[in-house]
Amino acid sequence: MANSEDGSGSKNKPATNAVHLGRAPFEQHGFVNTPVYRGSTVLYPTLAKLRSREQSFTYGRRATPTTRALEDALCGLEGGHSAILTSSGLNAVSTALLAFVQAGDHILVVDTVYQPTRVFCDKMLARLGVETTYYDPAIGAAISSLIRPNTRLVFVESPGSQTFEMQDIPAIAAVARAKNIWVIADNTWASPLYCQPLALGADVSIQAATKYVVGHADAMLGVVIASPRAARYLDNAKEALGTCPGSEETFLALRGLRTLDVRLARHMSSSIAIAAWLESRAEVQRVVHPALKSHPGHDIWLRDFSGASGLFAVVLKPTSEPALAAFLDGLKLFGMGYSWGGYESLVIPFDPSSYRTATVWSAEGPALRFHIGLEAVDDLRADLTAGFTRMATAV
Ligand SMILES: *Cc1c(COP(=O)(O)O)cnc(C)c1O
Numbered sequence: 001m002a003n004s005e006d007g008s009g010s011k012n013k014p015a016t017n018a019v020h021l022g023r024a025p026f027e028q029h030g031f032v033n034t035p036v037y038r039g040s041t042v043l044y045p046t047l048a049k050l051r052s053r054e055q056s057f058t059y060g061r062r063a064t065p066t067t068r069a070l071e072d073a074l075c076g077l078e079g080g081h082s083a084i085l086t087s088s089g090l091n092a093v094s095t096a097l098l099a100f101v102q103a104g105d106h107i108l109v110v111d112t113v114y115q116p117t118r119v120f121c122d123k124m125l126a127r128l129g130v131e132t133t134y135y136d137p138a139i140g141a142a143i144s145s146l147i148r149p150n151t152r153l154v155f156v157e158s159p160g161s162q163t164f165e166m167q168d169i170p171a172i173a174a175v176a177r178a179k180n181i182w183v184i185a186d187n188t189w190a191s192p193l194y195c196q197p198l199a200l201g202a203d204v205s206i207q208a209a210t211k212y213v214v215g216h217a218d219a220m221l222g223v224v225i226a227s228p229r230a231a232r233y234l235d236n237a238k239e240a241l242g243t244c245p246g247s248e249e250t251f252l253a254l255r256g257l258r259t260l261d262v263r264l265a266r267h268m269s270s271s272i273a274i275a276a277w278l279e280s281r282a283e284v285q286r287v288v289h290p291a292l293k294s295h296p297g298h299d300i301w302l303r304d305f306s307g308a309s310g311l312f313a314v315v316l317k318p319t320s321e322p323a324l325a326a327f328l329d330g331l332k333l334f335g336m337g338y339s340w341g342g343y344e345s346l347v348i349p350f351d352p353s354s355y356r357t358a359t360v361w362s363a364e365g366p367a368l369r370f371h372i373g374l375e376a377v378d379d380l381r382a383d384l385t386a387g388f389t390r391m392a393t394a395v
Contacts, residue, residue: 014077014193014306015261022073022254027065036251037064061244070254071223074213077192078205080225084238085245089188089208092222093117094124096184096204097155099230099237103129105152110167111358112137112160114186118355134358137165144175153182156202158304159189159297162350162369163361164288164313166297169304173201182230188212192225193264194307203230211341212309215256215263218342219249263343263374267310271372274380275312283388285364288313310372311340313350318365319391324349326394327387333375334383340371345380347371 012020025032040060044050057063063071067085075083086092097120101107109121111134121132135146137160154176158167169185176183184204185197191212197205207213209221222245226234237243268291275289287294289312290301301308316324328336334347348369353361372380 017077018073018193018260019258021076022069022071022257024069034066034069034251034254036247037066038247039064061242062239064247064250066247066250066254067245070250070257073254073257074192074207074209074223075225077196078187078207078225079196079198080205081228082231082235083223083225084234084243085209085250086222086224086243087245087249088220089206089210089222090114090116090120091243092206092208092224093186094120095222095237095241095243096206096224096234097121097125097153098241099224099233100153100182100184101125101128101130102152104150105129106131106133106148106150107153107155108133108135108143108146108151109155110135110137110157110160111356112163112165112352113155113157114161114188115352115355117155117157117186134356136358137167140168140171141175143172144179147175147179147181151179151181153184155184155186156197157186157188158195158300159290162313162352162367164290164295164297164311166290166295166300168300169197169200169202177201189309189311190305190307191260191264191309193260194268194309195305198225198227200304203227204234208341209253210339212260212264212267213256214249214253214341215260216252216342217339217344219246219252221245221249221253264307264309266374267372268308270374270377270380271308271310271312271370273377274370274372274384275314277381278314278384281388283316283319283391285315285317288315309341310370312370312372314368314370315363316365316368320395323391323394324366327391330390331387332383333380334370340369342371343374345371345373345375 042057071083086095109132156167173183183202185202187197187205188208188211205225207223209223272291275287278284279287291308334345350367350369
């Protein structure tokens with residue numbers, strides 16, 4: 001468990017904190033980075049020390065200097081009280097939910113939530129006697145109409161997975177706080193640098209560190225950051241569930257974190273450039289990117305976020321499957337695959353209409369999710385232009 005001293009990391013700006021938090025070179029012989037500590041057993045020098053419960057590290061599953069360094073850094077960046085690391089982003093979601101619910105509870109989850117989160121609620125929490133109601137991401141303060149006497153928490157994710165609807169987190173959090181209900185936010189899209197859900201009123205913030213924190217598509221990792229009043233619940237869940245990240249993965253996330261600010265700035269500027277260009281293309285019906293003026297939640301994004309990541313959606317005009325395949329299959333720089341947040345550009349088709357229950361997703365043509373990586377924008381545009389040409393000539 002990490003504990004930041006002043007609850008905000010430090011008075012420095014986020015870019016500086018991303019570089020400096022969670023580092024103690026002179027505890028590592030002066031080496032700049034905390035090395036990978038691999039270990040289960042931690043020895044106690046004396047019986048008195050063992051009995052005192054004062055030793056910083058007691059068992060590998062609980063913490064190592066490597067995991068604590070990352071917990072401290074991410075906790076400070078999100079303005080939390082403490083943080084726990086998990087083996088994946090989805091494991092962060094499930095651990096955070098299990099920390100707060102009990103049989104007989106009701107929870108409110110945004111309809112546009114990351115789809116595997118939905119599977120956890122519908123398959124696992126339902127079996128444990130916890131009922132989930134999905135709500136429209138545009139609900140805002142009207143969330144009060146869905147709150148029952150047994151409602152335990154509200155789960156928000158802004159923007160929504162795949163379809164990027166913005167949520168009014170402060171309005172939802174104000175209602176929840178008045179009714180003594182927890183608010184858990186999946187903050188993966190913005191990363192810890194571009195949104196701090198705890199400052200917006202949430203009690204818990206989740207990151208799939210797999211995405212931007214790791215940043216190189218080479219590790220799976222999650223983190224849950226807690227406010228002071230939520231910290232005890234997460235500590236207990238971590239202890240009871242045995243939640244524990246891999247040491248190598250933790251090191252890779254620490255390494256990724258140090259360059260997060262410059263990477264994100266590039267992801268943001270390139271994604272806005274490509275999104276704006278796609279908006280002008282005849283093949284495109286609409287572009288869904290919170291940083292574009294055309295986005296219905298643009299004002300919320302301006303108010304609550306300090307930047308945008310490289311992930312957004314595009315709805316094409318109706319086209320045939322072979323034409324779509326001609327577009328996607330020939331791309332040279334955009335890879336086709338799940339996950340995102342690495343240095344490389346990605347594209348994936350999506351259609352959430354079969355699993356959403358509180359909203360209706362309708363797309364005029366095929367929908368594509370783009371992740372804009374760190375390549376030169378001109379090269380990405382040329383790759384997509386060639387794709388549109390192939391699409392036009394396919395049958
Ligand atoms: C990817 C993702 C997750 C899950 O992260 P994994 O590390 O892949 O388990 C959770 N939430 C959101 C919003 C994501 O995009």
